[in-house]
Amino acid sequence: DIQEARARAGSNIALVKYWGKRDEALNLPATGSLSITLDTLHTDTRLVPDPSLAADQFELNGRPADPARLRAFLDRFRALAGREGHFQVISSNSFPTSAGLASSASAFAALAVAANRAFGLDLSPTRLSELARQGSGSAARSIFGGFVEMARGEAPDGSDCVARPLAPAEHWPLEVVVAVTSEEAKSVSSSEGMRRTMRTSPYYPAWVEQVDRDLALARESILSRDFAALADVAEASALAMHASALAARPGVIYFKPATLACLERVRELRASGLDVFFTVDAGPQVKAICRPEHRRPVADALAELPGVHRVLEARLGPGAVELP
Numbered sequence: 001d002i003q004e005a006r007a008r009a010g011s012n013i014a015l016v017k018y019w020g021k022r023d024e025a026l027n028l029p030a031t032g033s034l035s036i037t038l039d040t041l042h043t044d045t046r047l048v049p050d051p052s053l054a055a056d057q058f059e060l061n062g063r064p065a066d067p068a069r070l071r072a073f074l075d076r077f078r079a080l081a082g083r084e085g086h087f088q089v090i091s092s093n094s095f096p097t098s099a100g101l102a103s104s105a106s107a108f109a110a111l112a113v114a115a116n117r118a119f120g121l122d123l124s125p126t127r128l129s130e131l132a133r134q135g136s137g138s139a140a141r142s143i144f145g146g147f148v149e150m151a152r153g154e155a156p157d158g159s160d161c162v163a164r165p166l167a168p169a170e171h172w173p174l175e176v177v178v179a180v181t182s183e184e185a186k187s188v189s190s191s192e193g194m195r196r197t198m199r200t201s202p203y204y205p206a207w208v209e210q211v212d213r214d215l216a217l218a219r220e221s222i223l224s225r226d227f228a229a230l231a232d233v234a235e236a237s238a239l240a241m242h243a244s245a246l247a248a249r250p251g252v253i254y255f256k257p258a259t260l261a262c263l264e265r266v267r268e269l270r271a272s273g274l275d276v277f278f279t280v281d282a283g284p285q286v287k288a289i290c291r292p293e294h295r296r297p298v299a300d301a302l303a304e305l306p307g308v309h310r311v312l313e314a315r316l317g318p319g320a321v322e323l324p
C-alpha cells in the first residue's frame with residue numbers, strides 16, 4: 001500500500017562545479033562534479049497520501065508553493081510503482097530558501113528517499129541518485145554523505161550518470177561558513193545560466209576541458225587530506241565556472257560587491273595562516289570551507305564585512321535518510 005513517509009537530506013556544495021548539460025530532457029550534466037554534503041543545512045520532507053487529491057499539493061516552509069516540478073518528479077515514482085496515488089507534500093528547509101544554498105539539491109534528494117518509502121519501492125541509493133538527478137542535477141549528490149563524486153556518465157539514458165560516495169564525513173571533518181550577502185531570489189537560475197553559457201560563451205569549451213583534470217586533483221587531495229591542494233583546485237573551479245558565465249552573451253553576473261569582498265578576505269585569512277578557501281555557486285553568497293579549529297575566526301571575519309547580512313555554519317553530514 002502507499003504509505004506516509006518522511007525523509008531528510010543535507011544540501012551540498014560543489015568543490016568541482018557542475019555547469020552545463022549534455023541533455024536537458026534527462027538533465028544529464030556535461031561534466032562530472034565533486035561536492036561535500038552538509039549536516040545542519042537540510043530539507044525535511046513528508047509525503048502524506050491523500051486519496052481525495054487529483055494532483056500533488058506542495059507546502060514549503062508553511063506556505064503553499066508551486067508543485068509543477070515536484071509533480072513531474074513524483075510521476076516517475078508512480079510509473080515505477082505502477083500506482084496512481086497523490087500526496088500532500090510538506091517540506092521545510094533548515095536554512096533560508098533564498099540564500100542560494102542549492103535548496104533544490106536537498107529538496108529532490110529528500111523527496112526521492114521519501115517517495116521510495118511511500119511506494120515501497122526499495123530502490124538502491126544509486127538508483128535514488130539517478131532519480132534525484134532528474135529533479136535537479138546537484139540533487140544526485142545529496143543522496144550520499146561526506147565527499148561525493150558525480151559521474152558525467154556515457155549512457156544516453158543516463159543510467160550511469162549517478163553520484164557515488166568518495167569518502168565519509170569522518171574521513172576529513174572540514175567545516176563550512178556561508179556568508180549571506182543578499183537574501184533576494186537570484187536573478188538568473190542555474191539552469192538558465194548554464195544554457196546561456198553553453199550556447200554563447202567562447203570560454204565554455206575551455207571549461208569542459210578543465211573539469212576532468214580538476215576532478216582528479218580534487219579526488220587526490222581529498223583522499224590524502226591535502227588542504228592546500230584542495231583549496232587551489234576548488235577556487236580555480238569556482239572562478240573558471242564564473243569566468244565562463246561572465247563571458248556569455250549577455251554575461252551572467254552572480255557576484256555582488258560583498259561577494260568579492262568575501263573572496264578577498266578569505267585569501268587574506270589564508271595568507272595569515274588559516275586553512276580556508278572559498279567557492280561561489282549561481283548566486284552572490286560565498287561558501288568558505290575550513291578546518292574545524294579555524295571556523296570561529298573565519299565566521300567572525302566574514303560576518304563583520306560590510307554587505308554580509310549573516311553567516312551560517314555547518315559541518316559535513318550524512319547522506320539522505322528516512323525519518324521515522
Ligand code: DP6
Pocket residue numbers: 013014016017018019027033102104135136137138139190191280281282
Ligand atoms: C552552480 O543542480 O541547481 O550550484 O540541474 O538545472 O537543477 P539543475 O541545476 P542545479 O545546478 C547547480 C549548479 C551549481 C554548481 C554545482 O552545484 O555543482
